[in-house]
Amino acid sequence: MAQSSVPVFLDASSAEPLLPEAREAWLAAQDAGWGDPLRLHRAGRRAAQALDRTRAVVADAVGARPDEVVFTGSGAHSAQAAIAGLALGRRRVGAGIVTSAVEHSSVLSAAQTYGDAVTVPVDLLGRVDLGAWRAAVSAGGVALAGLQVGNHEVGTLQPFREAAEACRAADVPFVLDATSALGRTDLRDAGDWSVLVGSAAAFGGPPSVGLLVIRKGVRWRAPYPTDDYQGGRWPGLPDVPAIFAAAVALETWLADYDEVSARQHQLVGSLRRGLPRAVPDIDVAGDPDLRLPHLLTFSALYVDGESLTLELDRAGFAVASGSACSASSEHPSHVLAAMGALTHGNVRLGLTRTTTKADVESFLLAVPPVVEELRARLGAP
Amino acid sequence: MTEEPSLRLDCLGLRCPRPIIELARQIGEVRVGALVEVLADDPAAGPDLAAWCRMRGQELVRSDPPRFWVRRSS
Numbered sequence: 336m337a338q339s340s341v342p343v344f345l346d347a348s349s350a351e352p353l354l355p356e357a358r359e360a361w362l363a364a365q366d367a368g369w370g371d372p373l374r375l376h377r378a379g380r381r382a383a384q385a386l387d388r389t390r391a392v393v394a395d396a397v398g399a400r401p402d403e404v405v406f407t408g409s410g411a412h413s414a415q416a417a418i419a420g421l422a423l424g425r426r427r428v429g430a431g432i433v434t435s436a437v438e439h440s441s442v443l444s445a446a447q448t449y450g451d452a453v454t455v456p457v458d459l460l461g462r463v464d465l466g467a468w469r470a471a472v473s474a475g476g477v478a479l480a481g482l483q484v485g486n487h488e489v490g491t492l493q494p495f496r497e498a499a500e501a502c503r504a505a506d507v508p509f510v511l512d513a514t515s516a517l518g519r520t521d522l523r524d525a526g527d528w529s530v531l532v533g534s535a536a537a538f539g540g541p542p543s544v545g546l547l548v549i550r551k552g553v554r555w556r557a558p559y560p561t562d563d564y565q566g567g568r569w570p571g572l573p574d575v576p577a578i579f580a581a582a583v584a585l586e587t588w589l590a591d592y593d594e595v596s597a598r599q600h601q602l603v604g605s606l607r608r609g610l611p612r613a614v615p616d617i618d619v620a621g622d623p624d625l626r627l628p629h630l631l632t633f634s635a636l637y638v639d640g641e642s643l644t645l646e647l648d649r650a651g652f653a654v655a656s657g658s659a660c661s662a663s664s665e666h667p668s669h670v671l672a673a674m675g676a677l678t679h680g681n682v683r684l685g686l687t688r689t690t691t692k693a694d695v696e697s698f699l700l701a702v703p704p705v706v707e708e709l710r711a712r713l714g715a716p
Numbered sequence: 717m718t719e720e721p722s723l724r725l726d727c728l729g730l731r732c733p734r735p736i737i738e739l740a741r742q743i744g745e746v747r748v749g750a751l752v753e754v755l756a757d758d759p760a761a762g763p764d765l766a767a768w769c770r771m772r773g774q775e776l777v778r779s780d781p782p783r784f785w786v787r788r789s790s
Contacts, residue, residue, distance in 0.1 A: 659731075672762075
């Protein structure tokens with residue numbers, strides 16, 4: 336099988352590689368913005384200025400106020416802080432934490448850890464059942480509810496505005512997980528959320544920066560000891576160069592996201608149509624149209640995900656998989672299982688900002704012989 | 717299940733997709749309408765049997781891991 340000399344990286348679903356713009360900004364901020372932003376000396380003031388600018392960038396991107404923006408240590412930290420803080424602030428109301436069944440594992444595990452998790456089912460496309468959502472958030476005793484803009488594995492967009500309205504009507508704070516969507520779609524008017532979470536890794540910033548935006552007046556209380564940094568919402572000296580680099584990465588996307596997203600949407604669309612034609616018995620997951628632009632998940636019947644991932648890597652393509660034993664987990668992707676999609680033989684693609692039409696076309700050529708060989712090896716019917 | 721299966725496949729200890737491959741290879745041996753019992757303890761067996769039945773037009777009658785009952789519908 337053809338060996339590609341330069342590997343094609345198609346695993347932006349885990350993290351977009353650091354953008355050159357972000358790398359440059361990080362280096363510049365190491366020179367100019369390394370100080371303690373709470374200090375009054377020059378280095379401190381310059382760091383504080385850099386931090387102010389990054390808050391403004393994030394606030395603009397999500398239609399919030401700069402003083403509502405907090406930087407945490409990762410996307411998972413943001414999700415945990417959002418959920419634990421609302422659960423604490425609302426503990427007199429109840430312990431119920433409502434999410435969809437296909438939220439990121441950091442959201443689901445936080446919901447289980449900090450309250451009584453209530454999981455709302457999804458349909459075959461991975462879209463949350465709005466009727467069940469409305470019933471769950473208005474059942475009483477609900478501390479908070481959380482839903483993603485779009486699914487991080489299959490890309491399906493969620494009805495997050497309607498979900499937020501239902502929460503408002505039930506007087507339940509709503510956490511919007513914007514991780515996979517930030518920088519790729521316009522979130523300046525993303526409905527009536529109370530807390531928004533995101534991760535710089537998803538848009539080519541440093542993975543050590545998580546975004547947490549807490550609207551004024553929301554009953555959120557820090558679920559951990561805090562200090563004077565970031566208004567008592569996330570403790571510890573902020574890593575200003577990394578945060579600054581994250582903001583530059585986000586600005587880079589926002590400058591041309593409509594063009595990049597349209598290109599990615601089209602490339603993923605050509606794979607969604609092309610793969611089932613090129614390979615028999617391929618199950619392409621998620622909504623074909625109403626989806627995030629850069630993500631694609633498909634499963635090949637009678638193939639195991641681990642071998643598929645390794646063989647595609649040998650053929651020059653770095654991809655992820657939601658199959659059991661193909662990652663660090665014994666269990667298959669909870670997203671695929673909740674949707675009723677095939678979990679074995681799974682490949683998860685995330686196109687990067689620089690993925691080309693030629694990359695996608697060569698991937699489309701590489702998959703059929705790999706699947707055919709693996710099926711033969713396993714004695715598939 | 718009170719109905720006696722026409723075929724019983726013991727796939728205990730087999731990792732996915734092997735249980736699905738076994739079912740696909742052997743379901744043709746029973747008549748349309750007959751029941752196949754599958755024993756499979758891989759964590760992916762439940763979702764994958766459901767997905768396979770959907771893709772192949774077969775019916776997953778009942779799941780009680782590690783036991784599953786599939787009716788040959790086509």
